[in-house]
Amino acid sequence: MDLANKIESEQLTMVNFHATWCPPCVAMKPNLDEVVAEFEDVIHYERVDIDKYPDLATLFKVRSVPTTMLFKNGEMKWRHSGIVPSHELGKLVQENL
Secondary structure, eight states: OOOHHHHHHHSSSEEEEEEETTTHHHHHHHHHHHHHHHHTTTTEEEEEEEETTTTHHHTTTTTTTSEEEETTTTTTEEEEOOOOOHHHHHHHHHOOO
């Protein structure tokens, strides 16, 4: 997974760390899907399964899932662990474009 290039991009990048066995991750997915569909032309989006990519989870110090982050120009603009409503995610994306 080439996450570094997307994170370093001028385009806003949303990264969601999740696990298939995680009920809150499953509950969060529709919120992410809604926001990604709304902003698909202006953001990158990556879902990172912590079981498939444990090194990335360690690198980003992910201690619980779901953890969602926003990056722009290599800088982390926002990070949250837990479920975030789609309207809040959309507002965060809009503020960081």
